[in-house]
Amino acid sequence: QKEVEQNSGPLSVPEGAIASLNCTYSDRGSQSFFWYRQYSGKSPELIMFIYSNGDKEDGRFTAQLNKASQYVSLLIRDSQPSDSATYLCAVNLYTGTASKLTFGTGTRLQVTL
Amino acid sequence: DTGVSQDPRHKITKRGQNVTFRCDPISEHNRLYWYRQTLGQGPEFLTYFQNEAQLEKSRLLSDRFSAERPKGSFSTLEIQRTEQGDSAMYLCASSPAGGPFNEQFFGPGTRLTVL
Numbered sequence: 001q002k003e004v005e006q007n008s009g010p011l012s013v014p015e016g017a018i019a020s021l022n023c024t025y026s027d028r029g030s031q032s033f034f035w036y037r038q039y040s041g042k043s044p045e046l047i048m049f050i051y052s053n054g055d056k057e058d059g060r061f062t063a064q065l066n067k068a069s070q071y072v073s074l075l076i077r078d079s080q081p082s083d084s085a086t087y088l089c090a091v092n093l094y095t096g097t098a099s100k101l102t103f104g105t106g107t108r109l110q111v112t113l
Numbered sequence: 114d115t116g117v118s119q120d121p122r123h124k125i126t127k128r129g130q131n132v133t134f135r136c137d138p139i140s141e142h143n144r145l146y147w148y149r150q151t152l153g154q155g156p157e158f159l160t161y162f163q164n165e166a167q168l169e170k171s172r173l174l175s176d177r178f179s180a181e182r183p184k185g186s187f188s189t190l191e192i193q194r195t196e197q198g199d200s201a202m203y204l205c206a207s208s209p210a211g212g213p214f215n216e217q218f219f220g221p222g223t224r225l226t227v228l
Contacts, residue, residue, distance in 0.1 A: 004155075032214040043204055043219040044156065051214055088155050092215045098169040099208075099215040100146070103155030 003027060004091050006104035014112050019076040021107050023089030026070065033065055033072045034090040034101065037083075044088055047074070079111045115139060117220035119205050125226045126195055133191045134223045138207030145188050146217060147180055148204040149173070156204055156219075162188060195227045 005024045013019045025033075032051040036044035050056045050063040050072070062075040072091075076083055086106040092099055118137045126132050138145050143164050148156035159178070161169045164185040174180075177195075182188040192199055202224050206217040 008153075032216075034216065036219075043202075043222045046216060046218060049214055049216050090155070095169065098161040098163070099144075100158045100161060100169065101156075101215070101217060102158070105153065105155050 003102045004104035006089050006107045009108040010110045012110045013079050017079050019079045021074040021087050023072045025091045030091045030093050032092040035074045036088040038086045081111050084111045117207050119220040119223050123224050127228050131193045136188045136205030142207035144208035146206045147190050150202045197227045200227045
């Protein structure tokens with residue numbers, strides 16, 4: 001079982017719709033959870049992070065965390081063509097000497113006109 | 114620009130050559146990370162520095178790889194005797210001092226091609 005799993009997609013949504021991106025993780029000791037956006041050929045850009053159960057909203061983005069189910073999601077409201085990118089889920093685990101991020105393989109989102 | 118910077122942005126080398134990459138973190142970030150990313154994969158952790166101390170290395174980091182952060186500011190990643198399998202994007206990230214959630218900010222990356 002991979003430590004962080006995401007559906008590779010592509011996930012295709014029409015402009016203006018809600019895009020829902022999902023991620024599951026295996027280590028129950030994981031402490032904080034991150035969503036990064038990565039355009040082709042570019043480096044990851046931090047969108048938001050969440051560390052407690054429930055929802056966290058930032059503009060058009062909402063992160064949701066359910067630690068009991070080991071599940072994190074990202075909702076993008078009013079999707080725009082500029083949202084077309086790969087979305088990486090990352091999980092932070094403190095190892096005793098370091099906190100490090102483990103990434104999923106990413107979900108490719110396509111927002112169609 | 115106060116973000117993470119990396120140099121060079123692209124490097125093409127022949128198999129067997131040594132290469133060195135540089136990362137300048139966001140100022141006052143005492144945590145610095147190196148990752149490697151290949152096509153279709155998420156970034157994979159390579160190593161971590163807190164100030165000048167290298168606190169963790171992945172088993173992905175073979176003895177051909179070495180990283181330093183001599184004064185707790187910029188860092189270098191050297192790959193000796195490069196192999197074609199080393200071709201990847203090498204990403205550097207930094208994180209604020211004392212931050213409990215470890216939000217990391219990435220530089221633009223160095224794309225390495227080994228011929």
